[in-house]
Amino acid sequence: MKEIFPKIIGNEELCARLARSLLSENPDLPHAYIIEGAYGTGKRTLAIELAKALVCENRTNPDAPALPCGECRNCRNISRGACPDLIEIGTDGKASVGVDAIRELRRDVHIYPNDLERKIYIINDAHTMTVQAQNALLLTLEEPPAYAFILLLCENSALMLETIKSRAPIIRMKPLSPEDTERAMLTADPSLELKKRTDPSLFDDVIMSADGSAGLAIDLLSGKEAAKITECRRATEKFCELAANTAKKAQLLIHVTDVCTSDRENAKEQLSSFSMAIRDLVLIKRDQDAPLRFYSDRERALELSDSMSLRRLLTISDALLEAITSLERNMNTRLTLISMISKF
Ligand SMILES: [Zn+2]
Structure with a gap:
């Protein structure tokens, strides 16, 4: 054939x-x-x-x-x-x-x-x-x-x-799956194999952030954005872990204000990343094989999703979207974040 x-x-x-x-x-x-x-x-x-x-x-x-x-x-x-x-x-x-x-x-x-x-x-x-x-x-x-x-x-x-x-x-053209993104990156530039071996988690981070675009993933990997992406993703993982535990609301508030208050644009990006991760947890709850946009570690996503009710996930998701809209309307960042966490 x-x-x-x-x-x-x-x-x-x-x-x-x-x-x-x-x-x-x-x-x-x-x-x-x-x-x-x-x-x-x-x-x-x-x-x-x-x-x-x-x-x-x-x-x-x-x-x-x-x-x-x-x-x-x-x-x-x-x-x-x-x-x-x-x-x-x-x-x-x-x-x-x-x-x-x-x-x-x-x-x-x-x-x-x-x-x-x-x-x-x-x-x-x-x-x-x-x-x-x-x-x-x-x-x-x-x-x-x-x-x-x-x-x-x-x-x-x-x-x-x-x-x-x-x-x-x-x-x-459809966006590529994370596996295909990686394949396309290595085909386009075989020297990336070395980068993948030296820093596999960064490699993983840029693939997930590029949302199905191998070209963007390559740009992200070579630019100064790479460190920022890693930081944003680690902050998002921590957000989901704290959000999964209702007893940790105070720590969650400290974490969110800590990573979101430097400037408004940064806060919006960070909240969008939280929102994408929570969306993954909603999707995987409904379908174990759903394509994910934030989590490359499906096991971890399943575990987190199992620890939260669908209702709670949707509440968090709504509160996040509402907060992003408030920031777009130039509301005070700190107050927006406090109000958002109070709804969780
Ligand atoms: Zn030919």
Whole structure:
């Protein structure tokens, strides 16, 4: 059985769906797709692999081990960034993809491909396209040359005009599971293996904080945010442990005011982290296999969840959300925290 999109981690359903059209003699793909997903979820990797699959010399070869094969001339040229018929555009360091870049694309699209049978365009950060740029692109999407294939990578398709969306179906990248996030990180940068070995708990912390984005996890691991994340997560673990024990309300108040009063933004972040952890405890109470966003240690989450009633967890969860809203309305941080704990 042929391996499908071997370089794409997670998103199996999506890959299988794309492969069904690609494996046929005449792939019945539309001329454009919007690939939507949060920062760092692998949109560009999918775009590159999709481009390879479309022009792979072994696309319909039943004996090829994978689609794309990764070994033919076309696959290798794309991997090396040496394919003249794969054109990438983006913001070029500016805040948005402007109309000039799209006008250039519109001129270029009418020039026949050099080397391949297709000409493939990847528009990075397509959600930043100005309305003018989107309208200019629309003209190409309405009547593209038969060989053109356009991939719009975007973090939020709500920012795209309806007219664009009606001509470019949306492929949605799913957030990765913690295991897949780790796999994607190590695939993207094998040197991270060393970091994982030297500080496994930090590695774990950034994966859980990145919420399914391997790119974000890599950024977090290399930036100065890493120490802050660890601190925030340890404070959250302690919060849940104290909250699980009704006799420790006084200590809980001291802990919460201690970690939340430095500044308002920090307090909101810390409360959001508490809220995410409590949400995990609610979910795991209902379903032992529920996907968790805070706890990487499922056993510990189960144990804590068992020690609290569902009613209590929901009360805490509501009080946390209420406190976050109060802080957003610029209420006094200390008073907000005291009032929150009194509801637990
Ligand atoms: Zn190939």
